[in-house]
Every structure is written in structure tokens, then in C-alpha cells.
Amino acid sequence: MQQNLNEITFLFSEPGKLTSVREMSPDDIFSNSIIAFLSALSFELIKSPKVRQYSDVATFAFFCRKANLMSLKRKYTDIGIRLGRGVVFHIAPSNVPVNFAYSMIAGILSGNINIVRVPSKLFEQVDIICEAVTKVAQNHDFIEITNRLFIVRYDRQNEATSKLSSLCDVRVIWGGDDTIAQIRKSILPARSYDVTFADRYSFAAINADKFILEQNTNKIAENFFNDTYLFDQNACSAPRLIIWTGTNENIMKAKERFWSAIELKIQQYELSPALSVDKLSTLYIQSQDKAEIKREIPANNKLWRINVSELTHDIDKYRCAGGYFLEYNAVSLKELVKIVNRKYQTMAYYGYEKEELSELVKGLRFNGIDRIVPIGKTTDFGLIWDGFDLIKVLSRECVIS
Amino acid sequence: MNNVMDIEELLLIEPYSLAKDQKAELLTTELKKLTNLHYHNSEKYKRMMDAIGLNIETIKTYYDLPFLPVRMFKEFELLSVSKEEIVKTMTSSGTTGQQVSKIFLDRETSSNQTKVLTKIVSDFLGKKRVPMLILDCSAIVKDRNIFSARGAGILGFSMFGSKRLYALDENMKLDIDNIRTFLSEHEGEPIFMFGFTFMIWQHYYKELLASGFRPDLSNAILIHGGGWKKLLSESVSPNEFKCKLNKVCGIDKNHIHDYYGMVEQTGTIYMECECGHLHASVFSDVIIRRSSDFSVANIGEKGIIEVVSILPKSYPGHALLTEDEGLILGEDDCPCGRLGKYFQIVGRIKNAEIRGCSDTYATKFE
Numbered sequence: 001m002q003q004n005l006n007e008i009t010f011l012f013s014e015p016g017k018l019t020s021v022r023e024m025s026p027d028d029i030f031s032n033s034i035i036a037f038l039s040a041l042s043f044e045l046i047k048s049p050k051v052r053q054y055s056d057v058a059t060f061a062f063f064c065r066k067a068n069l070m071s072l073k074r075k076y077t078d079i080g081i082r083l084g085r086g087v088v089f090h091i092a093p094s095n096v097p098v099n100f101a102y103s104m105i106a107g108i109l110s111g112n113i114n115i116v117r118v119p120s121k122l123f124e125q126v127d128i129i130c131e132a133v134t135k136v137a138q139n140h141d142f143i144e145i146t147n148r149l150f151i152v153r154y155d156r157q158n159e160a161t162s163k164l165s166s167l168c169d170v171r172v173i174w175g176g177d178d179t180i181a182q183i184r185k186s187i188l189p190a191r192s193y194d195v196t197f198a199d200r201y202s203f204a205a206i207n208a209d210k211f212i213l214e215q216n217t218n219k220i221a222e223n224f225f226n227d228t229y230l231f232d233q234n235a236c237s238a239p240r241l242i243i244w245t246g247t248n249e250n251i252m253k254a255k256e257r258f259w260s261a262i263e264l265k266i267q268q269y270e271l272s273p274a275l276s277v278d279k280l281s282t283l284y285i286q287s288q289d290k291a292e293i294k295r296e297i298p299a300n301n302k303l304w305r306i307n308v309s310e311l312t313h314d315i316d317k318y319r320c321a322g323g324y325f326l327e328y329n330a331v332s333l334k335e336l337v338k339i340v341n342r343k344y345q346t347m348a349y350y351g352y353e354k355e356e357l358s359e360l361v362k363g364l365r366f367n368g369i370d371r372i373v374p375i376g377k378t379t380d381f382g383l384i385w386d387g388f389d390l391i392k393v394l395s396r397e398c399v400i401s
Numbered sequence: 402m403n404n405v406m407d408i409e410e411l412l413l414i415e416p417y418s419l420a421k422d423q424k425a426e427l428l429t430t431e432l433k434k435l436t437n438l439h440y441h442n443s444e445k446y447k448r449m450m451d452a453i454g455l456n457i458e459t460i461k462t463y464y465d466l467p468f469l470p471v472r473m474f475k476e477f478e479l480l481s482v483s484k485e486e487i488v489k490t491m492t493s494s495g496t497t498g499q500q501v502s503k504i505f506l507d508r509e510t511s512s513n514q515t516k517v518l519t520k521i522v523s524d525f526l527g528k529k530r531v532p533m534l535i536l537d538c539s540a541i542v543k544d545r546n547i548f549s550a551r552g553a554g555i556l557g558f559s560m561f562g563s564k565r566l567y568a569l570d571e572n573m574k575l576d577i578d579n580i581r582t583f584l585s586e587h588e589g590e591p592i593f594m595f596g597f598t599f600m601i602w603q604h605y606y607k608e609l610l611a612s613g614f615r616p617d618l619s620n621a622i623l624i625h626g627g628g629w630k631k632l633l634s635e636s637v638s639p640n641e642f643k644c645k646l647n648k649v650c651g652i653d654k655n656h657i658h659d660y661y662g663m664v665e666q667t668g669t670i671y672m673e674c675e676c677g678h679l680h681a682s683v684f685s686d687v688i689i690r691r692s693s694d695f696s697v698a699n700i701g702e703k704g705i706i707e708v709v710s711i712l713p714k715s716y717p718g719h720a721l722l723t724e725d726e727g728l729i730l731g732e733d734d735c736p737c738g739r740l741g742k743y744f745q746i747v748g749r750i751k752n753a754e755i756r757g758c759s760d761t762y763a764t765k766f767e
Contacts, residue, residue, distance in 0.1 A: 272692075283453070284469065285473075287446055289452070293452050301695065302693075
């Protein structure tokens with residue numbers, strides 16, 4: 001084993017301890033010591049001055065605070081005896097700095113021994129979180145928990161991935177379809193399994209009849225900005241298509257108000273030059289599709305809006321990061337049945353009742369759409385992700401009858 | 402027939418003879434004509450233009466014409482004539498695994514490319530053919546059906562040679578014996594040397610240096626192209642390139658000309674003058690665009706390079722957005738005396754480092 005670990009950097013813990021991971025005991029889900037450890041971590045992060053520069057770290061710290069963990073715990077009170085599955089190997093996506101931490105938290109809360117691979121690209125957010133973990137771990141009360149945690153970074157993956165895969169009970173992979181296919185070449189032990197968070201597609205729906213009554217369009221625009229531009233419209237949960245419903249007149253008015261508010265909001269957004277060329281290429285590629293498209297005359301390259309004349313089944317193919325939005329005026333949300341497939345993850349909405357949305361999902365029985373959240377909430381982490389209950393999928397139930 | 406006459410007449414214009422306004426008038430007329438032609442003859446091009454809402458009537462200058470990213474020729478087979486009329490298909494030199502561009506040439510477009518290339522190069526080389534030393538190996542042009550960019554470049558420039566010798570053998574080793582014989586046969590005559598920048602450095606300069614052989618090429622003119630990416634990664638500047646070549650074979654630094662060109666617009670190349678500036682001829686132009694909104698950048702301002710050319714008739718490649726960045730140094734006032742814009746290449750557009758969870762690290766796997 002040792003020869004394969006040379007290329008691995010340990011940001012937390014040490015290689016020597018890895019040899020015994022399969023002999024370590026898991027914990028109860030949401031055990032008191034777990035919650036104590038995580039709330040200490042939350043406290044450590046919140047008081048760090050660096051956190052102010054990174055809203056994503058602050059959000060993470062906020063997620064780990066005791067009150068939130070206790071309220072999450074309440075949802076898992078009557079689910080029998082549940083222990084961690086064992087060793088969970090997390091492979092974080094390469095370009096979202098804090099994602100690894102949420103994956104890690106899900107692994108810790110569900111009582112596991114966790115080996116977390118952070119992006120090989122260097123992010124200060126990763127360092128801040130790892131430093132905080134190290135600091136909290138100095139408290140001897142947490143020794144049992146911190147013995148179960150490894151945070152690693154490595155660049156050339158194949159051998160290290162194979163070695164770590166051979167040790168785990170669950171492998172959690174965040175990444176594009178190609179990455180997942182590559183990682184799956186590393187064999188898992190017979191009873192182990194993968195939980196994959198693959199490339200997904202997300203969209204938004206706005207009820208124009210309601211939107212024109214909205215007093216605070218700037219707030220909605222800010223929320224939408226956080227869903228999209230904040231992560232270059234490149235997060236899986238970022239809307240790429242906007243479905244408008246309502247009367248034609250209201251849709252026109254609503255669009256006008258919505259997009260002018262967005263234009264204001266994106267003045268500070270910096271678009272990378274390569275994305276400008278990508279947008280033009282995407283537009284021309286999409287122009288060959290069956291559906292007729294027409295680009296609204298853009299003020300600049302930060303925001304491109306493309307009207308599509310119909311919803312074709314492969315509309316999710318035509319996407320570009322950095323502010324490329326397809327728009328479609330629908331008669332009703334029922335038209336979604338034409339496009340929703342397994343790739344669909346998040347539907348962000350404005351102006352619909354929850355009952356209406358749940359009727360829609362039950363009535364149309366889509367193969368996709370795992371979450372329907374208000375605009376502004378698409379990047380919020382939850383323990384239910386991509387249709388998985390992370391606590392359940394990362395734990396083992398012992399039945400006593 | 403009228404159209405054909407037109408272009409024949411145009412090709413009589415001296416390549417660096419038109420000042421700004423005259424050239425703009427010519428390009429606007431010709432490029433609008435081409436936009437119309439492709440709109441009506443290429444269904445794919447038409448759909449692209451419809452998507453951006455092109456209205457050709459409202460176009461006042463060639464600066465306002467839509468441009469296609471060069472990547473489009475990798476995505477689609479774009480042509481404005483029927484496939485039977487295609488006499489040559491050019492492909493880009495994509496690295497393995499990448500899609501290659503395909504450029505479809507009919508007889509007319511192909512022949513116009515040759516004519517324009519001749520006019521431009523003659524301005525530097527003179528009208529008479531001279532013995533030519535090709536700083537590459539002959540294997541690269543063996544397959545005549547598929548024209549790779551490197552092979553096409555060599556073949557295109559070969560017409561300026563009265564006699565030709567490939568300086569490298571099949572193993573990319575310098576063929577010193579044959580070079581010696583060739584040069585003694587042509588003692589006193591001017592020699593035309595041609596090759597690709599990196600190949601010249603790697604297989605000509607470095608090998609000459611190591612061999613100790615010092616041919617006398619003080620009478621030679623070298624034209625080279627293909628870009629600086631690899632040389633810059635070895636920290637070799639254009640000036641150092643010239644100095645070092647001068648040291649190993651005596652070639653005059655003022656007789657070394659880089660050129661900028663691409664397979665998507667063969668013929669209308671941009672030659673480097675004695676002052677080290679790349680020049681646009683009357684048959685084509687460069688427009689520097691701001692990436693923020695594609696508006697036209699000022700002189701001296703860096704941006705994405707658009708190239709326009711009046712030659713592409715069989716395929717809609719008359720206005721293209723490259724993946725290179727550059728800047729205009731000036732127009733009509735280069736000390737070398739040539740009219741038209743002169744400019745400088747800065748490099749490739751950097752690949753975006755973007756946030757979000759669609760991953761980039763699959764490429765790191767072997």
C-alpha cells in the first residue's frame with residue numbers, strides 16, 4: 001500500500017492511520033459527539049477573519065451550527081438503529097471549492113470513517129476549512145471523531161483512486177459523466193457501491209402574472225444572480241432555460257422588468273473572453289436545431305437571451321456558461337413533459353403555489369427533476385440531494401425484531 | 402460570369418496599394434456580396450444568420466457583418482456549392498483526439514487562393530522563381546487527397562521555387578550532404594527558404610548548431626509560419642529566433658518573414674515586413690474585437706482577432722472569429738511603406754477558468 005500513497009498529500013490526518021480504516025468502528029448517525037465536533041468547527045470558522053472574504057465558507061459554517069444540525073437530526077429520529085456504512089471515499093468536483101466540505105459533513109453526520117479528496121486545483125477556501133478542522137481536532141474530546149477523518153489531495157489519480165476505492169464501503173463521486181466513468185474503472189469491494197452526482201441540467205419557471213405584481217424585483221434579480229452568475233452559470237443547479245407562463249402581455253412586461261434588473265446586477269460580473277466565443281459558437285450550433293431560435297439583441301456579451309419557438313427533447317444539449325439563457329413562453333407548465341428527462345435536477349420557481357407544483361410532479365411523473373426550489377435557493381445544500389437521502393444512503397440499518 | 406470578371410479584376414490590384422477608405426469600400430462591397438451568396442446557398446449558414454436576426458440591407462460597413470467562430474468548421478460541414486464541385490478539402494492540424502476543421506474548396510476558390518498567395522509573397526520574394534530549400538521532410542505532403550495545414554502550406558509555397566530540396570530526411574534529420582550540393586549548385590543565386598517556425602527551430606537551427614555545419618545563406622529569404630506557442634514556452638522571442646538563425650547560416654535578419662494565416666482562409670496570409678509587423682493585404686483584413694461585447698477595439702487595444710477575406714466563395718468563411726488575441730499597431734503608416742493595417746499577435750485566448758461543477762479534471766486522466 002505504501003508505494004501508492006507517495007503522491008497523496010494529507011491535509012488532515014496521516015498515511016499511517018489509513019492502513020487501519022477498515023478496522024475502525026462507525027458511529028451512530030447524528031451522535032452527540034458528532035454534533036459537538038461539527039458545531040465546534042462551525043464556531044472556529046465563524047470567528048476566523050478570513051471567512052468574511054468567502055461567502056461560500058460562511059454559508060458552510062452556518063450550515064454546521066448546532067441549531068441547524070439539531071433540526072436536521074429531528075428528521076431522522078424514528079428510523080431505527082442506524083450506523084455509518086463504514087469507510088466513505090468522497091471525490092469532490094474539481095472546480096467548486098466548498099463542495100467537498102458538504103460531502104464530508106454528510107459522511108460525518110451519518111457516522112462514517114471519511115476519506116475526502118479535495119480538488120487538485122488550489123483554493124483558499126479548502127485551506128481555511130482544513131485549518132479549522134486541524135484546530136478543532138486539538139481538543140482531545142474529539143479524538144474519536146478526528147481519527148475517522150482523512151482529507152487528501154492528489155493530482156495523478158489512477159493509482160491513488162484505485163487504492164482508496166479498495167478500502168471503501170461507499171464511494172461518493174461528484175463530477176461530470178466522463179470523470180465518473182474514469183473513476184469507475186477503479187474496482188470497489190464486492191459489497192461496496194457508488195453514489196454519483198453526475199452532470200445535471202436545471203431550469204427556472206416564472207409566473208409572469210405574479211411577477212408583474214412583485215414590488216422588489218431587484219431582490220429577485222439578486223437571488224437569480226446567486227443561482228447563476230455567482231458560479232458562472234456552471235453549477236449543475238444553475239438555470240439555463242427559463243419557462244414563462246401567463247398572458248402574453250404580462251410575459252412581455254415581466255421579461256422587461258426581470259432582465260433590466262439582472263442587467264443592473266451583472267455590471268460587476270466579469271466574463272472571461274473565451275466564454276464570449278463559446279456563446280457565439282453555442283448559438284450557431286443551436287441554430288441548426290429543429291426549433292427555431294432568435295437571439296434578443298444583447299447589450300453586451302454578459303447576458304444572451306435566446307428565444308426558442310418550441311421545447312425540443314434535446315434542448316439541454318445547448319448550454320453555455322457565463323450567461324446564456326434560453327427562454328420559452330409556455331401555455332402551461334404541463335409542457336415540461338416534452339423535455340424533462342433523467343438529466344434534469346433543479347427547477348427554480350417564482351409565483352407558483354407549492355400544491356400546484358406537487359400536483360404537476362405527481363400528475364406528470366417525470367423521470368427527472370429532483371428538487372423544486374424558489375429562485376435564489378438553487379445552490380443551498382440539503383441532505384436530500386439529487387433524489388438521494390444522503391444520511392440513509394451513507395448509513396446501514398440494523399433490524400431487530 | 403460578371404462575378405468571375407469582378408474577382409479577376411480585383412486580383413490585379415497590388416496587395417498593399419489601397420489606403421483605408423478605398424480598401425473599406427472594396428471590402429464592404431465584396432464581403433456583403435459574399436454574405437448574401439452564402440446566405441442563399443448554405444442552409445446551415447442561413448439558419449445561423451437568422452438566429453442572430455441578420456438584415457443585410459442595414460449593413461453599412463464590413464465591420465458590421467456577422468462572423469463565425471472558426472470552431473464552426475469543426476462542428477459542421479459548411480459549404481455553399483454542391484459537393485460535386487469540391488476539388489480539394491483542407492483540414493486543420495488538430496492534435497490527436499480533437500475534431501479537425503474541414504474546408505471545402507471548389508475550383509474557383511482554390512485557384513483564387515493561389516493567385517492571391519502569389520501576389521502577396523511576390524511582394525517580398527520578387528516575381529522570379531528561385532531555388533527553394535524546404536525546412537521540413539517530404540513525407541508531410543505525400544498524401545495528396547488530404548491536405549493538412551502543414552502540407553498545404555508547403556505545397557502552396559512550393560510554386561515559388563524553381564528547384565526544391567527538402568532539408569530534412571524521413572527521420573527529421575538534417576540532410577547535410579544534399580544541402581551542401583544544392584547550395585553549391587546554386588552559388589550566388591538567391592535562395593527561398595520555407596518552413597514552420599517550431600520545426601525550423603527544433604530540426605534546422607538546433608541541428609545546425611550541433612553539427613558545426615555553417616552553410617552560407619546570406620542570399621536567402623526565409624518565410625515561416627505556424628505560430629509561436631511552442632517557442633514561447635521555450636522562451637525564444639522572435640528577435641532571438643532571427644539572431645540565432647543569422648548566426649548559424651548567415652541569413653539577413655531583415656530577410657526572415659513570419660506570417661499569420663489559417664487553413665480557414667488560405668491565400669490571404671499576413672506577412673511580416675522588415676519592421677517586424679504583420680500586414681493585411683487589400684484582399685483581407687483583421688478586425689480586433691473586444692470580448693466584452695464584440696465591439697471594435699481601438700488601435701493598440703488587445704482583443705480577439707477577426708479575419709475577413711474576399712476569397713471564400715465555396716464555403717462561408719469570409720468573416721471568421723479566431724481563437725487568437727492581438728492588437729492593431731497602426732494603419733497605412735508602417736515605415737516599410739505598405740498600406741493597410743499592421744498588427745501583432747498576442748497569443749491564444751486563454752481557456753476559461755470557470756467555477757461550477759461541470760468538471761474539468763477528466764482531461765487529466767491518461
